[in-house]
Amino acid sequence: MNKRSNIYIFVYSGVMVIVVAALLALASTALKPFQQRNIETEKRLDILKSIGMAQEAATAPSKHSYVGDQYTKYIVEQLVINSKGELINGIEAFRIDLKVEMAKPITERNLPLFVAQLDNSTKKFIIPLLGRGLWGPIWGYISLSEDYNTIYGASFAHKGETPGLGAEISTVVFQEQFKNKMIFNNGNFVSVKVVKGGAGENNPYGVDAVSGGTITSVGLEEMIKDCLEGYQSFFVKNMKKETESYEPES
Amino acid sequence: MSQKVEKEPLFSSKNVKLITDPINVTNPVTVLVLGICSALAVTVKLKPAFVMALSVIAVTILANVITSALRKGIPPRIRIIVQLVVVAALVILVDEVLKAFVYDVSKQLSVFVGLIITNCIIMGRIEAFALGNKPWPSALDGLGNGIGYGVILIVVAFFRELLGSGTLWDYQVIPDSFFIKNGGFYENNGLFILPPMALILVGVIIWIQRSWKRQLVEKN
Numbered sequence: 001m002n003k004r005s006n007i008y009i010f011v012y013s014g015v016m017v018i019v020v021a022a023l024l025a026l027a028s029t030a031l032k033p034f035q036q037r038n039i040e041t042e043k044r045l046d047i048l049k050s051i052g053m054a055q056e057a058a059t060a061p062s063k064h065s066y067v068g069d070q071y072t073k074y075i076v077e078q079l080v081i082n083s084k085g086e087l088i089n090g091i092e093a094f095r096i097d098l099k100v101e102m103a104k105p106i107t108e109r110n111l112p113l114f115v116a117q118l119d120n121s122t123k124k125f126i127i128p129l130l131g132r133g134l135w136g137p138i139w140g141y142i143s144l145s146e147d148y149n150t151i152y153g154a155s156f157a158h159k160g161e162t163p164g165l166g167a168e169i170s171t172v173v174f175q176e177q178f179k180n181k182m183i184f185n186n187g188n189f190v191s192v193k194v195v196k197g198g199a200g201e202n203n204p205y206g207v208d209a210v211s212g213g214t215i216t217s218v219g220l221e222e223m224i225k226d227c228l229e230g231y232q233s234f235f236v237k238n239m240k241k242e243t244e245s246y247e248p249e250s
Numbered sequence: 251m252s253q254k255v256e257k258e259p260l261f262s263s264k265n266v267k268l269i270t271d272p273i274n275v276t277n278p279v280t281v282l283v284l285g286i287c288s289a290l291a292v293t294v295k296l297k298p299a300f301v302m303a304l305s306v307i308a309v310t311i312l313a314n315v316i317t318s319a320l321r322k323g324i325p326p327r328i329r330i331i332v333q334l335v336v337v338a339a340l341v342i343l344v345d346e347v348l349k350a351f352v353y354d355v356s357k358q359l360s361v362f363v364g365l366i367i368t369n370c371i372i373m374g375r376i377e378a379f380a381l382g383n384k385p386w387p388s389a390l391d392g393l394g395n396g397i398g399y400g401v402i403l404i405v406v407a408f409f410r411e412l413l414g415s416g417t418l419w420d421y422q423v424i425p426d427s428f429f430i431k432n433g434g435f436y437e438n439n440g441l442f443i444l445p446p447m448a449l450i451l452v453g454v455i456i457w458i459q460r461s462w463k464r465q466l467v468e469k470n
Contacts, residue, residue, distance in 0.1 A: 009325045016332065020339045027343050034350035042353070160360065163294065163443045 037064060043094070044071040049155035050141035051116050051124050075126075077115035083107050085234035098130040098139070102226070111230045116143065124152050127231060131223025134215040135160040138169065138223060142178070148235035151192070154178040156220065166216030177207040184239075189232050191225040194218070260386065268387055269394035275463055278395050279402040280456045284370040288362050289403055290448040296419050298358040299407030303400025305344045305363060307393065310372055313337050314380040314392035321381050333376045334367070341366045371395055406451045414442030 002008060045067050048054035053074055060066035078093035083106050093112035101109045114126040126143045140156035154175050161167040168174050181192050182204045190205050194217040199206030209217035258265075278284045285306075292302045316336050317324075324332050345363045348356035356363065366372065375395050380388040411417055416424035416438050428434040441447050460466045 003323070003325050004327065009328055012323070012325055013328060013331070016335060020335055024339060024342055027346050031346045031350040035346070035353075038349070038353035164440050 040094075041067050044068065046139075046155055046157065047071070047114055047126055047128075047141050048074065050126055050143045050153050051118065052153050053116075074116045074118065075114050076117045076123075079113045079115065081111050081113055081231070081234050083109060083111070083230045083233065085231075085237045098128055102130055106230050109230050111234075113231070113234070114141075122146060127228060129156075129223050129227040131219050131226065133158050133161045133169075133219045134166050134213075135162070138216065138219055140223075142224065142228070144183070144235075148239050149182050149184045151178050151181045151183065158216070161216050162213065164212075166210060166213035168210045168213060169216060169220055174207075174210065181205065181207060183228060184235070187236070189229065191228055192221070194221040265387060265390050268390040269397070272391070272394035272398035273401060274398075274459075275466065277398045277402065277459070278371040278374075279399055279452065280459050281466060282371075282374075284374060285399050286449075286452065288365060288369060289399075289406060289452060290445040291362050292359055293403055293407040293410050293448050294414065294443055295358070295411045295417075296404065296407045298355050299403045300400075301348065301352060301355045302359055302362065303396070303403045305348065306366055306369065306371070306399055307396030308344060309337065309340045309366055310375060310392035310396040310399075311389050312340050312392075313372055313376055314388040315385045316340075317376045317380040318383055318385040318388035324381075329381070330373075333373060337372055337376070338367050371399055402452065402455060405455060406448050409451055410442045410447060413439050414447070 041064050045054055045057050045063075048067065048070055051074065054067055054070045057063055057067055080088045080091045080093050080096065082088055088110055091110055093114065096110055096112045098112075101111070112128055114128075116124040116126055118124065123146050124143045125145075125148065126141050128139070128141055130137065130139045132138065136159035138156060138158040138161065140154060142154045143152040144150065145152045156169045156175060158167060158170055161169065178192065183189065183191055185205060193199065193206040194209045195203070195206040196209045196214060196217070198208045272278060276282065279286065279289055288302065288306075293299045313333075313336055317333055320332070320336075341364060344366070345356070348359070348363060375391060379391045383391070408418070411419075412423060416422065416429075416436075424436060426432055428436040430437050
């Protein structure tokens with residue numbers, strides 16, 4: 001057969017492409033469940049991290065079952081709300097793609113909210129975050145205490161921020177700063193500012209920025225503001241409810 | 251059938267040289283200076299460097315074997331395209347496997363697994379060796395070059411992780427009490443975490459290798 005003829009080349013490349021495509025499709029389908037499981041476990045772990053749980057995940061003999069157990073133990077409710085603070089039924093909070101939701105105008109977003117109950121039976125509200133850093137996406141989870149105002153904990157992750165600079169947002173030292181900061185000032189939503197040059201110890205609405213990571217810091221600040229904004233009315237509504245119901249006693 | 255062809259043993263000295271040469275005197279990274287890009291990117295920690303080395307070894311061997319097996323049928327005019335398809339398919343397979351079984355490491359390697367496709371070592375070995383040789387020697391050649399690349403990656407990663415993060419394979423090696431923040435005298439060198447340090451380390455390895463193997467030093 002003439003290897004230089006056009007027909008041979010067409011047939012050869014045609015067969016090659018079909019064989020390769022079939023092979024890759026097969027591999028992709030066969031490995032999909034494993035990959036999906038990894039992604040879900042990571043998401044659960046990130047959620048748990050924001051309330052300071054699942055710390056032994058790295059050393060646990062089976063990461064999947066450890067994280068799964070902790071998740072079912074602590075996360076008691078998964079809600080979806082809209083920007084008016086109303087509950088939306090029929091959507092699973094865990095399956096919501098934040099990237100899709102954040103691209104919509106704020107009034108049309110389906111906002112996931114995870115409710116955790118700790119060992120001392122206090123409730124924490126966990127909100128997923130997604131934003132932009134310098135080189136790529138940054139994301140995380142922030143948990144609020146029962147007053148819907150004080151931050152209980154936060155965990156951040158990034159795709160490719162500069163090591164030693166922007167990448168510092170994923171360190172414990174940076175995330176610890178968020179504890180006990182507040183997002184409402186006298187009933188107005190202010191979010192948390194990431195302050196260049198240091199926020200000062202007594203500033204309840206700001207944390208220190210990462211030195212050398214200005215764009216990542218600004219991105220993080222915007223992420224927190226953009227993502228929490230939609231929950232405002234839900235928080236305000238519930239804050240009122242809480243104070244009303246507690247008033248008679250006080 | 252009457253004539254018995256003398257069969258070359260699987261590990262003849264010629265075949266063994268196919269593995270040992272690329273580890274030392276024809277090392278793809280330090281002598282041919284190929285695959286430098288990923289050597290800078292994935293050597294911050296040992297674990298990703300090790301997984302990367304294994305992935306590249308797997309791809310070089312399989313790509314060499316497959317191309318060598320197909321070499322008589324490949325139309326010469328679309329030779330490069332066929333090679334690319336073989337390499338790309340293998341790399342995607344490796345990427346999928348990593349995502350399924352070592353998810354954390356695959357996240358650290360991120361795009362660099364995909365970029366194995368563009369690693370000149372692989373296309374270079376296919377062009378230079380696999381197209382003209384039988385599958386078995388091609389496999390050995392792929393193994394040798396893969397190891398040659400991997401060894402450099404692991405050596406560089408060893409020093410970068412030890413001096414940059416104070417850990418090895420994510421285990422703390424330098425005791426916590428040594429660090430200045432805990433009242434000690436020691437601090438990690440931040441330069442080791444950044445890509446330029448990988449280049450400097452590769453340079454140092456090249457220097458050491460050339461003062462040991464004088465034949466590698468250019469005459470002029």
